[in-house]
Structure formats: structure tokens, C-alpha cells
Amino acid sequence: MPQQVRGVVATGKGKPVTVETITIPDPGPGEAVVAVQACGVCHTDLHYREGGINDDFPFLLGHEAAGVVESVGEGVTDVAPGDFVILNWRAVDGTCRACRRGEPWYCFSTHNAAQKMTLESGQELSPALGIGAFAEKTLVHAGQCTKVNPAAKPEVAGLLGCGVMAGIGAAMNTGGVRRGDSVAVIGCGGVGDAAIAGAKLAGATTIIAVDVDPRKLEWAKEFGATHTVNARERDVVEAVQELTDGNGANVVVEAVGRPETFKQAFYARDLAGTVVLVGVPTPDMTIDLPLIDVFSRGGATKSSWYGDCLPSRDFPMLIDLHLQGRLPLEKFVTETISLDQVEEAFHKMERGEVLRSVVVL
Template sequence: MTETRQRGEHTVEAVVAMEKGAPVSVQTIVVPAPGPGEALVAVEACGVCHTDLHYREGAIGDEFPYLLGHEAAGRVEAVGEGVAGLEPGDFVVLNWRAVCGVCRACARGRPQYCFDTANAVQPMRLADGTELSPALGIGAFTEKTLVAAGQCTKVDPAADPAAAGLLGCGVMAGLGAALNTGGVGRGDSVAVIGCGGVGDAAVAGARLAGAARIIAVDVDPRKLEWARGFGATHTVNARERSPIEAVRELTGGDGADVVIDAVGRPETFRQAFYARDLAGTVVLVGVPEPEFQAELPLLDVFSRGGAVKSSWYGDCLPSRDFPMLIDLYLQGRLDLDAFVTERIGPGDVEEAFDKMRRGTVLRSVVVR
């Protein structure tokens, strides 16, 4: 790494998606010194998430080039004018929900639904001056990144950065789908459809909440074994039998109290809807493709009661949830380390995408 002293800018190496569908590459980028309300973070670890692949494929937008990476942890290196409660040396997990405190959601005491979250104002750029679009307003496959100060959540520095950073997106989404959106309680029955990183985090969340029966559903026996490691009491291979029938059989014929769809396909959403008990809750946390459509008889929606919810970032409030979950991790009650399948370098991200497609990893994590 080299650093330019002109205007306090930093010249670093980063993983960039230059154009739609093209392999990512390591590029030299320029990161500005933090301005008012901003923070410069030295990234120590960043997970490779499906969202990064969606950006690479143009499934989220077409504002190329994209600076990828968003599940990250690191150390604050500098802060801009007006930043309070954050200083150089703080160990932080980055988040994409830096709440504004004044929008209609925040004003109603629901900051986890903030409609005006903050990002850094100054752009990061390629060496030729081309502005970069940071993934989820973070862009953390880099040695240093610039974010809004509110995107930095301080946690216990004893945590392994590779594990802690995963709270920045997928693991938090799954944990929150169970704990926050689904409201899983002691003694509940829970079914989770799809046992990748998000689904296994939902299994772990249900276990933390004290669910009595946790049913993991997938088509891959390897993923079902992973789910058992995170707390599933029963597994169902959806290639071999109907998940709806299996979940009902395992819950005395009633269906589960909470069913979490961590896939986000029309068929899995339908399975989740009919695998729940009367007045139960369906949670959609898997991200659907834009063209997907779900069809359900409206009479069934009415007559079965309960709730059908979507979970956006696990309905989390980073300032509340991240420190609490890191404490549980350090107490040995939440095994975040188990989500880290491998530790890789920046030049290995494209290969990590391939492994993700094949379902052979929970998370590849870029470490510095």
C-alpha cells in the first residue's frame, strides 16, 4: 500500500467490478480523508456475500464500477469534523443502516426501519478519477474505506474480525429474521427453508431464542449437516419429500409457529406459507430475483390468520444488536466462527464467487 499526502488522500488496493458480468479485479483506488460526519476505517476482514455477486452481475443497479464488499470489521483510523462517540483505534463492525434519527420511522421510535440512512458524502475513486459506487454504501474489499460515522458500530475488540464482520449483512439478516422479525420465543417450533449462511444464522437465532423444535429444510445433505451444527433438531431433504408435509408431521400435524424462507423463490415462499400453523408467522428473508411472482389464494391468506412478513437486514438496529451478539459470541453462546469457511486474499474473490454458487462454503472472508 502507498499513501498520497496531497489533500490527505490514501491510495490503496481494492476489489472492483468494472462492468456487468465481468470478473472482478484488484484496482488501485483513492480514498479521501474523512469530511464532516465521516470516518476512515482500516478494514481487517470482509466476508464475500451473495449481494456482492448481485452487484457484479448488474442485478442491483448499473452504476459501474462498483467497489465491492460490505460485511466488514476493522479499526477507525480517522474521523471528520463533528463526529462524536467514535475515535481512532475503535474496533467497529460496519453497517448499512446508519439511522438518521429524524425520519418518520425514527420519529415513531422504530429506527430499525429508518428511511434515510446515511453514507459517506465524498466519493472514492479509481486512480484515473472515475467515481466508484460502494456496495451498500460501504465498499470494504479494500485496505481502507470511507463511510458515514454512523455506519461504524463499536464492539468488543476481543472478537475475531473475520467472525465479527459477518454481522454486517448475511449473518445478521438470518439472526434477525428469527429474533426480531419472527419473534421466536421459548418453546416455539421453527422451520427454516434454505440452509446457506442466512438460513443457518436463522437456525442459530431460533436456538438462542429457546425454540423447542428447529426444522432445517434444504436439498443439499451437506447444508443440512451444517444446520444441525447450528442447532437444528430435525432436517428435511426437500428432494426426497414435501417440506410442507414433513414440517406438519414434525409438529403434530399443525405446522410450525414460525417459518423462515431464506431462499426467496416462489416455490419456497409457498412452502413456508403452508408449512406454518394457523396464526403462525412466515418470514421472507431470502432475496428474490426481480422477476419472481408469488401467487396464493387470497382466501387462504385470510383464513389462516397470522402474519406474513419480510425481513430487511433482520430488522436490526446495529447499535443495539451488534454489541449484544458479539458479547454472546465471546461468551461461547453464538458460534460466529463456524460461519467462516475459509480466509482468503483480495485476489481470490472471483474464486470465492464460484464456491458460493456451488454451495461449498458458508462464507469466504477476505482478511488483511
């Protein structure tokens, strides 16, 4: 039988979100219904509310979530009712050209639930990133459920569903940070601090945090930054070179997504070093670089999609590292809130007051 639950909906561009009654259908083939226990408030949800993703309103927001599988549809074998899972928005299909060549983290044909959740009126909802987890329950494709150790608290486990995984993966998967490397991270919000945590996990010995907000630079130290640079007070490229024997960093992670910070990242790396763009630019942004500089500096310039992660591989491993005390996921949680407080959480995020507000259900 279909169920009715409460969920946070964006009804129109720029309008404050509202808590509405949502109808959740029974899971069909390949689908699962998940009782959401916690969901982080990610900047992507704000992009949806502002019409920055597309205009398929109304949106059921929320995607950075953990919970318990309640029921599954026909053909589902990887998860079962009672499993504690983290939701992911890149459920690989296993058959596309990326999957066939052994690179499933680039899957070009990811799965979402076939059925739609609706408002009481019957109007179909567009779930954020195919998840829609600012709700007591949600319907997803079963491949979007990654089973992990239930000893982890939902409010920290769910963060791996998006921002924290994006940052850790940008450093470890895309950037390939190795023991002894020097790393600079430009932009120390949730994704940037996760990149710092990932660099520390990988064994980097010099980790330079760059931001314009002294509060964020202090947060960065808690995740492993060995040095900080206030970009309002110092030339970023010169500061990074000074801290790396005049060479530049082996890996620079750009977690802002702006042309000026990308240029800083490009010139702050060592010769043959790697630049990783994980900050999300807007469609109108362009970059102008002398082609001779691209050639003569060598190395690699990469973008990082979801931290180039494979949820089935990375989520359980990172949860285990957290439970061992080696990955302080709890430090990302600034506050826990209710569904009714999501709109205010957006404003706190815009003001830079939080790393993550997390809805706990």
C-alpha cells in the same frame, strides 16, 4: 492527505473482478476512514458484479466487514480513532418518520459517506451497500461504524455486518421466536443457518432445517437444527407438519426468495403462525395464493429488512453472546482468503461449497 490502497472492483456486468488502486479521501464532516481487517464474501456482492442491483459501475465491492477506525471528520463523536467496529449499511438518521415513531430499524433515510472514493484515473466508485470494504481502507459515514468488544476476531465479527445479522434478526426480531416455539427454516445457506442459530438463542425447542443439499443440512445441525428435511425426498409441508404434531411450525423463515419455497413456508406454518421472507427475490417473481387461505390461516406474513436490526443495539449484544460461547460465529467461516481470491470465492459460493469465504487483510 488522500491515501491510495488496494481494492476489489467490478468494472462491468458479469466481468471478473480485478484488484485496483483506490484513492481514499480524508474524512469530511460526519465521515470516517476505517482500516479494514476482514470482510466476508456475500451473495449481494455477486449481485452487484452481475448488474443485479443497478448499473452504477464501477463498484468497489465488499460490505460485510470489521476493522479499526483510523480517522474521523468534523462532528463525529460516537466513534474515535482506534475503535474496533463492525460496518453496517443502515446508519439511521434519527429524524425520518420511522425513527420518529420509535422504529429506527425501518429508517427510510439512512446515511452514507458524502464523498466518493475513486480509481487512480479519478473515476468515481460506487461502494457496495455504501461501504466498499474489499479494500485495505474504506470511507464511510461514521454512523455506519458500530463499536464492539475488540476481543472478537475480525473475521467473525464482520459477518454480523450483513448475512448473519439478516438471518438471526429474521428469527429473533422479525419472527419474534419465543421459548418453546417450533421453527422451520427453508434454505440453509449462511442466512438460513443464522436464522437457525437465532431460533436456538431465542429458546425454540423444535428447529427444522429444509434444503435440497445434504451437505447444507449437515451444516444446519451445527447451528442448532433438531431435525432436517431434504426437499428433494420429502414433501416439505407434510414433513414440517409431521414434526410439529400435525400443526405446522409457529414461525417459518424463508431464506431462498423464490415463489415455490415461499408457498411451502406459507402452508408449513401453524394457524396464526408467522412467515418471514428474508430470501431476496428477483423483480420478475410473482406469487399466486388463494385469498381465502390468507384469511383463514391468520397470523402474519412479513418481510425482513437486514433482520430488522438496529446495529447500535444488536451488534454489541451478539458479539458479547459470541464471546460467551453462546453464538458460534466461527462456524460460518469456511475459509479465509486474500483480496486476489475474491473472484474464485464467488465461484465457490455459486457451487455451494462454502458458507462464507472471508477476506483477511
